Amino acid sequence: MKYTHRPLFFRYLCQCLRFIRDFFPDAFRLHELFDNPYASSMKEETNALYRLLLPRFLKRVQHEMPYAEELKQAKQKGVLIYVVPAIGQLEYHCFAHFFRQHGLPLPTFVTDISTYIWMKWNRLKSYLLTQCELLESKGEIPGPITSGFLRERVAAGESVMLRIPSTYLADDALFSYQAEKRIIETLKAYTPDRPLYFVPIDFIWDRRPTKEKKSFIDILFGEKDDPGSLRKGILFWRNYKRHALIRLGRPLHLEVEQDCNLHLRATDIRRHLVEVMNIEHRTISGSPLRPRHWFLEQVLSDPHLEKQLETIAIENRKPIEELSELAKKYIHEIAANIDYNVIELASRLFDTVFSSLHENFHVDQKQIEELKQLAATRSVVLVPNHRSHLDYLILPSLLYKHHMSLPHFAAGKNLSFWPLGPLFRRGGAYFIRRTFKGNQLYRAVLETYLKLLIKEGYSQAFFIEGARSRTGKLAPPKLGMLSMLYDAAKHVQKDLVFFPVSFTYDRVLELGSYINELEGAEKQPENTWALMKLIRFLKHKDPRYGNVHIRFGTPVDTNTIPGDHHNPVEYLAYQLCDEINRHVVVTPLSLVATALLSPGKRAITSEMIQKRVLLYLDYFQEKQILLAMSLTRNARSATATALKQCIERKMVLPHTDQQTPFYEIPDDQRLTLDYIKNNSLHFFSKISLLANILQARWGWSGGEPGFTPSERPKYRECGFTPHERIDEYIFLARLFAREWCANGKEISSADIEPEIAFLQKNSEALPLFAELTRHFFEAYSLAASLKASFPELPNAQLIKLMRETGEKHLLLGKKHHAESLSKALLENALTSFSLLHYSDSSALKKLHVTLEEYL
CATH class of the missing domain: 1.10.10.10 (Winged helix-like DNA-binding domain superfamily/Winged helix DNA-binding domain)
Known part of the structure; x- marks a missing residue:
């Protein structure tokens, strides 16, 4: 391979030197040739032109280095070989600035680049003379591969940077030959005591998803992923502050066995590196972005939907043309219309809003990186709990700030009002009705849309509770949306990965309205006027609502659901709820x-x-x-x-x-x-129920326990063991399951042994743990008593009666917890009675007596 950079220039330069030396033999002579004749080393000092033009821009380029610790270890153990899909002058200097900033080894050789224009005069003169001397003495300027220069640099423990194009034509011999030659030369320097670590690095000019359809500008000036010189300059000028990004991937230790075929090994390594670089790029940009009209056309022309239309038309005796128009109306009502220009503006606005409301947003960076890696290769569905209206603003904003493409977010149709509805739709929201039971056509259209999103590899998000929790606890899961996603994935034969997300607020914005609802007031509908009233929360200079903690749980894969499970969707729902609860802060x-x-x-x-x-x-x-x-x-x-x-x-x-x-x-x-x-009450569920059981069996009447030792009986003296009271614990756990979204799995004595052990060590504090759920016993006892007395009364009227009766009991001292009269708690009690088949008055009266024993 011959070094062909500016050969005509060097020929004329050599002729000029010969002419000068005819008159001045010692002019422009080097005492010693450079051992690095290729002007691409990042270790070179730069000239005034560089310092004048570039540093102010380079320091503004964002970067991601999620594997910093692994890079540090790789740097100590072996040689870092940086691998890039494309490189030019701007990328080169951005990388150099980034490496210096983070103390990474600077490459002494970079393929397909020269930096003459940025060198100091003395160094530039020496480089040019070295090139001319080589051309004079050897008739050519040897390439870095044929001269062995690349191999020698790596063998000396110096880092290099190789260009490995990651294009669709990468397997074509014309495109892959040079890349494989570079890899082979690098592998020749491999020794077991000095391993090679290939580090994928990418410069992303615009981290927004690429469009599926190429524009005239893409054809003329190159795509955003690999732009031409003119477009590269424009993109850098427009995006260097907010969209341009450097991302370093995980260092790859690719071993080379002795006597292996280097050509075959180089081919395998190149293909692996291309695959890794494409995945790394997708962690940022996501799947290509398709326009809204494409989704509308694809849904309405779906063969399966057309068959369903025919079936519905026959069953309901309606013209198929009328149903087709209705289907068109439904998909227009549902489909998102993502626009990253709107998202960019909204991101800046939300930064101001969030900073005026909350002090800090705490997130685990490792969990974010795990999500990014999964989203690059799998169809991911984010499943957060729902504490506040801010949830569906904070989550997309968080993902956008961490350089991820936004998910398509399922939102209630009640949020489609102007002006937020159109903005949410452009931010990735697709709107669905709260209920569409019996509407076969609407369900068919929605399922077709979901299948299309899954098939195209877009990430999605929905709230598993269906609506905001009014109690601060995780509400029982709504299975409708989860069921449709599960069925849609099976239809397109793709596995989904559900990623649970847990929001924990110090204080939520809507707390006042939640309390009003818990005290019996009706929920107020969302509308423009309600939005305008929220502006008053932004008037305070200091954040009044504390911190927000966002944690991502262990992902749940649909292919891990037991095949013999009678209800896989329910199993999946409670797995997700367990993870959400487990990651509450x-x-x-x-x-x-x-x-x-x-x-x-x-x-x-x-x-x-x-x-x-x-x-x-x-x-x-x-x-x-x-x-x-x-x-x-x-x-x-x-x-x-x-x-x-x-x-x-x-x-x-x-x-x-x-x-x-x-x-x-x-x-x-x-x-x-x-x-x-x-x-955080769900963390006390086991120990509090056990404490109530023990307190009831010991005959304690409550009171202030204090923390001083007393002559209370120990567990063994009461004859209490985990095995003896497991049935009683199971009874209470199932009765109160809706209060902490328990999954209904089998409970054994081993499940409660850690709590028993803790109570044994802290027996004087047992009444404190019992008191944590005492209001549950009061609420459920009241509900059982009145339901038994008024079995035919509708639930709404019955709950009103419960609250009136409970308030009298509080005044008379029969009850001690005002929170036991929470509307949501009483509703859960009635639902629990129905699920556990406490249908007749005698069973409810017996339950009331049992619960009173704990009080």
Whole structure:
């Protein structure tokens, strides 16, 4: 391979040198030729022109290095061989700036590049003279492969950068020959004690998805992935601040066996590297973006939908033309219309909105990278819990900030009002009706649209609860959307990967309206006027709603569902709910709210709050539950800050003028504190139910337990073992399953042994754990009693009666927890009775008596 860069220039330069030396024999002579005659080393010092033009732009280019630790180890063990799909002057200098910034080895050779224009004069002169001397002495300038230069650099432990085109023509001999020659030369320098690590690196000019249909500009000036010189300059100028991105992939250790065929090995390595680079690129850009009209056409021309139209027309005796028009109306109502120009503007707006509402957004970078890798090769469906209207703004914004393409998000048709509806649609939302039972045509159109999204490889997202949780707990899953996605994937013969997402807020924006609904008020519909009222939340200069924690659970693959399971969709739903619950982050505010409500009284001392919080933390740490960073750093300080926030928001009233300062909990704030407490209540489900069982069997009547040792009987003295009380625990766990979205799996004594062990170590604190779910017993007991007395009364009227009766019981001291009158809690009780077949009055009365034993 001959080095052919500017050969005509060097021929004329040599003739000029000969002419000059005829008169001045010693002019322009080098004492020693450079050992690196190729002007591409990133170690070279740059000239004033470079310093004037480029640094101000280069430092603004964003970067991703998710495998920084692996790169560090690879750098210490062997030689880094950087691999790029394409390179020019701008990419070269962006890479060089990035390597210097992060302390990575600088390549001493880069294929297909020269940097004469950026060299200092003395170095430029020496390089040119070296090239001329080689041309004079050898008649040619030897290439880096034929001269052995590339092999020598790698053998000396120096990094190099190879261009390996990742095009659809990569397997063509014309395109692959040079790439494989470079790899072969690199492999010749391989030794077992100095392994080679190939590091994919890509410069992404515009991280937005490419369009499926090529425009005239793409044909004339090159595509965004590999633009021509003119378009490259324009793209860099437009995108270097926000869209241009450098991404380093995972270093690949590709071993070379002795006596192997280097040509075959190089071919395998090239193909593997091309595949890896394409995947790395897709982690950013996602699948090619198709226009909305394409989806509309594909859905309406789907053969399976056409057959369903014929069947529905026959069954309902309607003209097929009329049904076709109706199907067209439905798909126009449903389909998204992603527009990244709108997304870019919305992203900037939301940055301002979020910063005015919340202090920080905490996310695990490793979980994000796992999601990116999966989304590049699989059809991914994000499944978050639903705490606030901000959820469907925060999640896409988070993905966009981490350089991912946005998912198609299932949203309720109630959110399609102007002006948010059109914006949501351009942000990836597709709108579906809350209910369409009996509407076969609507369901058929929606399923066809879902099949198309899955087939084309687009990621999706939907809320498994269906609507926002009004209680702070994860609501039971709605199976409709999950079932349609599962069936659609089976129809197109593609496995889906469901990625659970857990949102934890210190405080949600809509908390006031949630409390009103829990107290019996009707839900207010979403509309433009409701949107305008939200502007008042943006007037505060300081964020008032604390932190937001976003965690991604372990993905659930549809091909891992047991084949013999009687209801795979239900199994999948509860697997996802378990993961969402498991990745909820325990916040200081949630712990303080739990401590405030745990005595069941109207006041508590500051000392008792701290002791309770520390007790709960001991339990969480033993169970390896996720804690907010402030709790792991300094639990006492975080607790004090959270308590101060409760005082500022008037959730508690301080009484500091007493000899023993204490905090009063107003009755009208108990539901607010209960909502905050419910964020982490599911972590106490086992230990609290067990504590209630033990307390009932020991005959304790409640009261303030304190934390001093007492002469209470031990477990063994009461004859209590996990095996003896497992039936009672199973009964309560199933009765209250809807309160923490339990999956109904078989429970054994081994499942509760860790909780029993913790209670044995902390027996004096047993009433505190029992108190955490005491309001469940009060609510379900009240519901069972009144349902037995008024079996024919509609649920809405029955719940109203329950609340009226419960308020009287609170005044009379028969009940102690105002939060037991939560509308959602009473609704769950009635639903649970129905599911467990407590249908007749005698069974309900017996249940009421049983629950009263725990009170």
